[in-house]
Amino acid sequence: MRLSSIEKKIHPALYNIISKDFPELRPAQAKAIEAGLLERKNLLVCTPTASGKTLIAELAMMQAIYNNIGKAVYIVPLKALASEKYEYFKNKYKDIKVALSIGDTDSSDTYLERYDIIITVSEKLDSLIRHKAPWLRYVSTIIIDEIHLMNDSHRGPTLEVVITILRKVLKKAQFIALSATIGNPKELGEWLDAEVVMDDWRPLELHKGIYHEGSVRFY
Numbered sequence: 389m390r391l392s393s394i395e396k397k398i399h400p401a402l403y404n405i406i407s408k409d410f411p412e413l414r415p416a417q418a419k420a421i422e423a424g425l426l427e428r429k430n431l432l433v434c435t436p437t438a439s440g441k442t443l444i445a446e447l448a449m450m451q452a453i454y455n456n457i458g459k460a461v462y463i464v465p466l467k468a469l470a471s472e473k474y475e476y477f478k479n480k481y482k483d484i485k486v487a488l489s490i491g492d493t494d495s496s497d498t499y500l501e502r503y504d505i506i507i508t509v510s511e512k513l514d515s516l517i518r519h520k521a522p523w524l525r526y527v528s529t530i531i532i533d534e535i536h537l538m539n540d541s542h543r544g545p546t547l548e549v550v551i552t553i554l555r556k557v558l559k560k561a562q563f564i565a566l567s568a569t570i571g572n573p574k575e576l577g578e579w580l581d582a583e584v585v586m587d588d589w590r591p592l593e594l595h596k597g598i599y600h601e602g603s604v605r606f607y
Contacts, residue, residue: 389412389413389417389418389421390411390412390413391403391406391407391410391411391412391413392407392411394421394426395407397426398426398447398451399450399451399454399455401454401483402447402450402451402454405480405481406443406446406447410443413440413443414439414440414443415439415587416433416435416439416440416441416444416585416587417440417443417444417447419585419586419587420433420444420447420585421447423583423585424583425444425447425448425564426447426451428448428452428457428562429562429582429583430562430563430564430580430581430582430583431444431448431563431564431565431582431583431584431585432535432565432567432570432573432576432577432580432582432583432584432585433564433565433566433567433585434567434568434570434573434584434585434586434587435568435585435586435587435588436568436588436594437568439568439587441533441566441568442476444564444566444585445462445531445533445564445566446477448460448529448531448562448564449462449505449529449531450481450484452528452529452562453484453504453505453529457528457529458526458527458528458529458561459503459504459505459506459523459526459527459528459529460504460505460506460527460528460529460530460531461505461506461507461508461513461527461529461530461531462477462505462506462507462508462531462533463508463509463510463513463530463531463532463533463547463550464507464508464509464533464534465509465510465533465534465537465543465547466509467490467509469533470488470490470507470508470509471488471490473507473533474486474487474488474507477505477507484504484505485502485503485504485505486503486504486505486507487499487500487503487505487506487507488507488508489506489507489508489512489513489516490507490508490509490512491512497516497521498521498522498523500516500521500523501522501523501526506527510543510546510547510550511543511546513550514546514549514550517550517553517554524557524558525557525558527554527558527561528558528560528561528562529561529562529564530551530554530558530561530562530563530564531564531565531566532547532551532563532564532565532566533566534566534567535547535565535566535567535570535576536567536568536569536570536571538551538576551563551580555580555581563580563582565580565582573586595607
C-alpha cells in the first residue's frame with residue numbers, strides 16, 4: 389500500500405514527516421490501517437521483529453496529538469528501550485514535547501502534564517496511577533510494546549493491572565498492543581477488545597539452525 393493512497397486520512401503535519409521515510413507501507417502496517425488504526429480502533433499487532441510495528445504505534449499516537457485528541461503513553465518493558473524510544477521520537481518530532489518517565493516510583497510527576505508523549509515502563513506507570521497523576525485523564529492513546537511479557541511471572545502482573553485500570557478509567561482511549569511472539573492472540577485480543585492484526589512478513593529471511601562446537605548446522 390502506498391502511503392499517498394491514504395494521505396487524506398493523515399494529518400498534514402504528520403504526513404509530511406513520515407512520507408519522507410515511508411512512501412510504501414509494509415504488509416502489517418497496511419493491515420493495521422485496514423483494521424481501523426486511523427479510526428481509533430484498538431489493535432493487537434502480532435508480527436515479526438523489524439516488520440514495522442513502531443510506525444503503527446507512531447501513526448496512532450501522532451494522529452491523536454496533531455488532531456488535539458489527547459496525549460499518548462508509550463509503555464515498554466525496559467528502561468534502556470524507553471531511552472531509545474525517547475531519543476527516536478524527540479529527534480523526529482521537533483514540534484512535539486516528549487518526556488521520559490522511568491525514575492522515582494514515589495511521585496506523581498505533575499510536570500508531565502506539559503508533555504504530549506510520555507514514554508515509561510509498567511512499574512513507573514503503575515506508580516503514577518496510584519499517585520493519581522492528574523494529567524492521566526488527558527491520555528487518549530496507549531501503546532503497549534512487548535505485550536507478551538504479561539506472561540512473565542515477575543513483571544507480568546504489574547503490566548496486566550496497569551492495562552486493566554487504564555481501560556477502566558480511559559474508556560475512550562485507543563489501545564495499540566505490539567508483540568512478535570504471542571501464543572494466544574485471539575484470547576488476548578478479546579481481553580483487550582481489540583482487532584488482531586497478524587502477518588509473517590519480515591525484512592530478512594529467517595534461517596533456523598543449531599550451534600554446536602563452533603559451527604552452525606542449518607535445518
